[in-house]
Amino acid sequence: MAALIVGALTVYAAAGVFNACAFLTVGIGRVSPAARGSYVFRALLIPGCILLWPYVLIRWLVLETLREGSPLPSHQPPLRVQQGFALLLILAVPAALATAVLIRQQPPMNAEPVQVAPPAGAGASAAP
Amino acid sequence: MSVKFVPVQWTANKWIYDAALLVAVIAYIFVFVRVGNVAADVTRPVDGAVVRMRAFGSCAFFMLSFILAIGPLARLDKRFLPLLYNRRHFGVMTAVVATTHAMHVMGWYYAFSPTNPLVALLVSNTAYGQLLGFPFEALGIAALAILAVLAATSHDFWLSFMTPPVWKGLHLGIYVAYACVVAHVGLGYFQDAENPAFAVLYAGSAMTIAGLHLAAHLLKRERAASSDRWVAVAPARAFSDGRAVIVRVGAAERAAVFRIGNTLSAVSNACAHQNGPLGEGRVVDGCITCPWHGFQYRPQDGCAPEPFTEKIATYNLKLDGETVLIDTVANPPGTAVPPLSLPAERAAA
Numbered sequence: 437m438a439a440l441i442v443g444a445l446t447v448y449a450a451a452g453v454f455n456a457c458a459f460l461t462v463g464i465g466r467v468s469p470a471a472r473g474s475y476v477f478r479a480l481l482i483p484g485c486i487l488l489w490p491y492v493l494i495r496w497l498v499l500e501t502l503r504e505g506s507p508l509p510s511h512q513p514p515l516r517v518q519q520g521f522a523l524l525l526i527l528a529v530p531a532a533l534a535t536a537v538l539i540r541q542q543p544p545m546n547a548e549p550v551q552v553a554p555p556a557g558a559g560a561s562a563a564p
Numbered sequence: 565m566s567v568k569f570v571p572v573q574w575t576a577n578k579w580i581y582d583a584a585l586l587v588a589v590i591a592y593i594f595v596f597v598r599v600g601n602v603a604a605d606v607t608r609p610v611d612g613a614v615v616r617m618r619a620f621g622s623c624a625f626f627m628l629s630f631i632l633a634i635g636p637l638a639r640l641d642k643r644f645l646p647l648l649y650n651r652r653h654f655g656v657m658t659a660v661v662a663t664t665h666a667m668h669v670m671g672w673y674y675a676f677s678p679t680n681p682l683v684a685l686l687v688s689n690t691a692y693g694q695l696l697g698f699p700f701e702a703l704g705i706a707a708l709a710i711l712a713v714l715a716a717t718s719h720d721f722w723l724s725f726m727t728p729p730v731w732k733g734l735h736l737g738i739y740v741a742y743a744c745v746v747a748h749v750g751l752g753y754f755q756d757a758e759n760p761a762f763a764v765l766y767a768g769s770a771m772t773i774a775g776l777h778l779a780a781h782l783l784k785r786e787r788a789a790s791s792d793r794w795v796a797v798a799p800a801r802a803f804s805d806g807r808a809v810i811v812r813v814g815a816a817e818r819a820a821v822f823r824i825g826n827t828l829s830a831v832s833n834a835c836a837h838q839n840g841p842l843g844e845g846r847v848v849d850g851c852i853t854c855p856w857h858g859f860q861y862r863p864q865d866g867c868a869p870e871p872f873t874e875k876i877a878t879y880n881l882k883l884d885g886e887t888v889l890i891d892t893v894a895n896p897p898g899t900a901v902p903p904l905s906l907p908a909e910r911a912a913a
Contacts, residue, residue, distance in 0.1 A: 438682075439680070472568075477569045484713075484716035487713050487716050488716075518736055523777075525774065526778050532770075539695050539696045
């Protein structure tokens with residue numbers, strides 16, 4: 437299972453590299469006027485193009501074909517959603533700390549070792 | 565203000581901010597490793613590689629804590645606002661420090677094995693069904709993945725490409741990352757730590773962050789409790805020429821009311837570039853100028869002057885006696901609104 441996950445991530449990253457090459461050489465100038473004639477900054481976009489390549493591809497397609505007509509509500513960033521995330525953090529942090537403290541084991545310090553007896557009848561069969 | 569993207573938009577303040585941050589990180593790692601190495605001789609159970617691992621890990625934790633403290637601190641007290649302006653570079657540096665921590669972990673615990681290190685990392689502990697001995701590494705991987713995505717999408721281009729609401733929504737992942745990091749440390753290193761100073765710093769930092777967000781949330785609720793369609797901004801004489809008064813126009817939005825000569829105009833307080841605080845800027849050459857990157861807008865319609873294309877929302881104003889009132893419902897970005905004229909005797913002060 438772990439090998440499958442790592443393999444899938446490798447394929448995902450390889451596809452991301454291919455997408456980054458295509459988008460940063462061809463697509464970016466077509467969908468972003470501010471990127472035309474500007475090349476050095478594109479190197480900084482490579483990690484994002486690899487990590488989020490399906491989104492980049494979809495967004496590229498949308499900007500190429502649909503050409504969003506109405507301005508998006510950029511004056512109304514999702515601050516209400518941010519409040520929800522902040523409340524989750526307010527609850528999650530104490531919960532994580534309490535869990536960490538509760539499950540923490542405190543072995544007795546400098547305790548004398550104790551000889552543990554084997555279960556009845558297990559001694560003979562356990563011998564090599 | 566630029567029509568083309570550049571790698572990094574540095575200003576003098578940003579150079580100072582970034583330099584101070586870099587020096588602080590290097591100093592922290594240096595001191596941690598020096599102090600840790602003293603305790604890590606052959607008779608002690610801690611190796612130098614583990615000390616370095618903990619140095620970068622704890623540094624990333626405290627950096628992330630600091631980042632998450634900046635927002636509520638700035639909301640509670642405006643004196644913290646300068647810390648907010650370069651938070652993005654802080655975040656990228658945190659992702660780099662966290663990645664270094666992860667590389668030390670991989671290089672120490674999973675090196676020299678025929679098994680792929682990433683596979684070994686995922687299969688070394690699969691006890692997801694129990695809290696005691698929970699594979700805390702998974703929480704660290706999740707946090708690191710989020711930090712990597714946030715750092716990778718921190719350039720201005722992504723804000724424009726994704727649109728501000730999507731970009732902002734994606735970057736709310738910082739809250740999830742922090743919760744994962746707190747649990748990662750709590751279920752991991754905290755279970756074995758014998759140093760009480762670490763426990764105090766770790767729990768104190770995390771609870772401080774939770775407390776600050778709670779305080780900022782309660783303050784916001786209190787401010788939003790009494791909201792009508794038209795709300796008072798300030799007396800007419802309170803406006804300084806070329807400057808703004810910032811006013812809350814709903815549970816989460818703010819508007820900036822600028823005085824230009826004897827007229828008033830109101831626009832969204834959030835710059836279309838990076839949601840910078842326009843109300844803290846001033847009027848330059850007849851245009852509202854963002855204090856972060858110098859983006860400019862005409863006061864009367866919220867449009868950037870040619871050849872720029874950015875637009876921000878505008879608001880309607882009216883006078884009620886001596887008091888300036890603002891309509892809390894924003895006009896669509898770029899909507900022209902006639903400036904509100906102030907009678908000379910009211911504006912004179």
